[in-house]
Amino acid sequence: MHFKEAATYNNQTDLQEYTETVTAYIKKCIDDVTVTKTITTRANQKPWMTAEVRRLLKIRDEAFRSGGKAALKTARANQSHGIKKAKHQYAQKINNNFSDSKDTRSLWQAIQTITDYKPLPQASDDDTSLPDALNHFYSRFETQNNTPAQKLHTSPNDQVLCLSAADIRKTLSRINLRKAAGPDNIPGRVLRECAAQLTDVLTDIFNTSLSQAVVPTCLKSTSIIPVPKKSPVSCLNDYRPIALTPIMMKCFERLVMHHIKSSLPNTLDPFQFAYRPNRSTDDAISSALHLALTHLEQKDSYVRMLFIDFSSAFNTIIPQQLIHKQNLLGLNTSLCHWILDFLTGRPQSVRVGRNTRTTWTTNVTSLNKKGQQCLHFLRRLKRASLPPPILTTFYRGTIESVLTSCITVWYGNCTDSEHSRIVIGAPLPSILDIFLARCSSKASSIVKDPTHPSHNLFQLLPSGRRYRSIKARSVRFLNSFFPQAVRVLNSNLPAPL
Structure with missing residues (x-):
């Protein structure tokens, strides 16, 4: 200390x-122990080339x-054996990227390696006036805000939030x-590997910040990297x-x-779906459609x-x-003051380069187009003679996830021809099976919440076993x-003994 x-x-x-001194010392330690290593990679260098293969090549040349x-x-x-071994290890490394369909980053990295795909480098904008123009553009709402930031009256019984060292260490280890x-x-x-050494000092900084209701400027400073949404x-x-x-x-x-989320009262609007557990865009769309279709009956x-x-x-929030609204929700005054300081006085800089109708046809067509785009890479993998398990993993991680987006909302009202458009024809779960599984899972989570x-909407009958069916006059509903x-849910009930 x-x-x-x-x-x-x-x-x-x-x-x-206090905070600037700690961060400066961390950066000093990083500079002291960091070793800079330069690796030269040539355009014609094979991806399986290793240090061992280079050593064997030197021995061959000397001989x-x-x-x-x-x-x-x-x-x-020895050289031939070493090259075969290096190629086998490299192929195994690529195959390991297809081991988990949920890890889409590894899947696409393997695809880029196999297909030799190299994205075109983005042209850097050398306009030195662009960062200043963007900086003024992003802070335009701050200049229009004439409401002064004033703290609320503090109650003598107000309790300051205190974070535990165990929670901070757990958060650091999950970076x-x-x-x-x-x-x-x-x-x-650095923060994750040195979590044990940094926990105590960061716990003290965080709790001091909460007790003083002040956020250090060095922690709330921001660097903005503008990324083009479209070209040009x-x-x-x-x-x-x-x-x-x-x-x-x-x-x-x-x-x-x-x-804050654990302190929110139960009186919040039930149709608030964002930032709440067991809520998703599926729930928002399904609820809105149900209200509309019920009225249209x-x-x-x-x-x-x-x-x-x-x-x-x-950015438009005052x-x-x-x-004031957070205080009405029940948050203590000291935490409200901390949030006020967190949202005000935030220095930012912009860095640019080196300068600082009632059918679902449209939806299905869009999904089908996205799926077809991904199929190109699946065909490239098949031409590379990869085994079926790898092809299946890639399909599940990239194509199936696209085709089944919000499937519980739109699948029921699709036509047979639209259903057939999103079937790949491989020995995989059908779209209907995926819909039934997702529908059952979503309904079960709603029943438990x-x-x-x-x-x-899920009301049990007097028997207590089956749910009351929702009356519908139209096929659409x-x-x-x-x-x-x-x-x-009623069809998944266990058979009576």
Whole structure:
């Protein structure tokens, strides 16, 4: 705790100095132990080429220059054996990328290797005025906000959130190593591998931040990487901002978010699907469709639906109004003040290059097109004579996931011709089997969740074994998700003894 003592004056800890000193020391340690290694890769270099193969090639060349026939014969035999072994190990490495259909990153990496696919490099924009223009564009809502950030009246009984060292260490040990570092340039690997050594000091920093309701500026600074949404770019809104914040702060945010979500009251709108457990886009679409189709069961009725998409919705939030609403939800005042400080006074910089109708035909057609695009890679794998298990894994991880997106919502009202368009014809589970399995799983999760807005649609009959069927006048409503889900649950009941 020498860093804290150096940043403490008159029994008051300067959190900004404390945090900057710790992060600077971490970066110093990284520089002290990091070894820089330069590896030269040539365009014609084989991917299976290893250091052992290079050693055998040198031995062969030396034997050739020495003129000994026996030594040259032995060197060539060892070289041939070494190359076969290296090729086998490389093939096994590629095969291992197809071991898990859920790991789509490894699947596509293997596909790029097999097909020798190399994405075209993005042309860097050398316009030095672009970063400043984007920076003003992304902060345009801040300049329009004239509401001053004022803290609420603090209650004497207010309890400050205190994070445990065990939770912080668990969060550090779960850091995704592929996440890019923020402006502090501290990689996630350092935080995860040194979680045991960093837990105590980070616990003290985080709890000091919560007690003072202050977030150090170095932790909430942001580097924005603009990524073009389309090509060519015609306006600033065609850039998608990718915000890079310190990974240390992401861990802090995750811990605070878990506390906030666990503290929310049960009086929240049941149709709030985002950021809630056991809720998904499937639930939102199914609930909206059920309300509309139920109303359309009445004669001479119609439904008007308004779809609203807020552009830059999070950036338009006024922090002062947000903390008032959070206080009404029951969050303690000190945490509201911490959130207010977290959302205000955030320095950011932009880095550019080196310069800082009622049918589902349209939906099925789109899914079919995406699936056909992925089939190209499946055919390339088949031409490479890969075994069937690898082809099956690739299909499940890339094509099947596309074809079955929100299948519980749209499958029931598809025509037979549309059903046949999304069947691959391989010895795999049919789309119908996948729909029934997903439908049963989704319905079971809703039945087990009394807070789900659609929970009351699954009512048991007096026998207590079967669910009451949902009456439907039209085939369209009969084939929608909830009536079908009730039928699926009733059909899966165990046979009576």
